[in-house]
Amino acid sequence: MIEAGTGKRVLLAKPRGYCAGVDRAVQTVEEALKLYGAPIYVRKQIVHNKHVVRTLEAKGAIFVEENEEVPEGATVIFSAHGVAPEVYEQAKERSLKAIDATCPLVTKVHQEAKRFAAEDYDILLIGHEGHEEVIGTAGEAPEHIQLVDGPEDADRITVRDPNKVVWLSQTTLSVDETMETVARLKKRLPMLQSPPSDDICYATSNRQHVVKEIAAECDVVIVVGSRNSSNSVRLVEVALDAGARAGHLVDFAHEIDDAWLAGAQTVGLTSGASVPDELVQEVLTHLAERGYTDVEEVVTANERLTFSLPQELKRDMKAAAAARS
Secondary structure, three states: OOOOOOOOEEEEEEOOOOOHHHHHHHHHHHHHHHHHOOOEEEEOOOOOOHHHHHHHHHHOEEEEOOHHHOOOOOEEEEOOOOOOHHHHHHHHHOOOEEEEOOOHHHHHHHHHHHHHHHOOOEEEEEOOOOOHHHHHHHOOOOOOEEEEOOHHHHHHOOOOOOOOEEEEEOOOOOHHHHHHHHHHHHHHOOOOEOOOOOOOOHHHHHHHHHHHHHHOOOOEEEEEOOOOOHHHHHHHHHHHHOOOOOEEEEOOHHHOOHHHHOOOOEEEEEEOOOOOHHHHHHHHHHHHOOOOOEEEEEEOOOOOOOOOOOHHHHHHHHHHHHHHO
């Protein structure tokens, strides 16, 4: 239990911000710009964060929705959320140099989907309809995969063989809601199999866990993150479910409404997995100017995982370094 202080205070959650997959994806775009020069095309937002996208645009990245918008023969980077196999085919048809910045934890779910489809399972994919990660995973085996969008969706599912069905999930969901959905599915499908390892990524779980630790002591929890960031939106929901009196999602410090802080003694602060820490520091400055000078960092895990850059980019970086030497 955290001791209550006398003055206004901030409980700063850790882990927060960038995860290994986001770090790798952003670094992929930065290194590609250095290596090949601008412009570099990126299909969809590389990660779901306004500030990151604007920063990379300023360096020469051009964000597009589809491969058709990329000039033939140009370099295109696929976002951290993963893409369906047909997107690779489209890139080949346009002679694009494709660099895949898909988070390796998303790739793991793609591999699971392919494996279970090859074994002729019905696959129940728990996730949010229209999310890029769900579209990419479902594209691996569309004839085998059904989307389950929350616990209420569980009751409409039909499968060919109730003894041969497995669930997978989007990596950025609420852990609690996902397990609630699984429990609902298992009532109807007692033989439902679980994936070989957790699909919800370690970073999503860790960020939710620390928010649960601090939420009950907070008059308000501020989550730094963009509205199209699934894991950031979930953090607000988790905070409220865990006892925070109020919760708000902001991209930038200037979006904080002073009315949210009226009468608030303790403010919780965290950020989604695609948020650079400089944005959190700006919020801390903003709060300090309003009297919240006592900052206590609450740590529930230390993350050390890193992912290496995509093979195709590493190969070209190595060749360029050899040519210079």
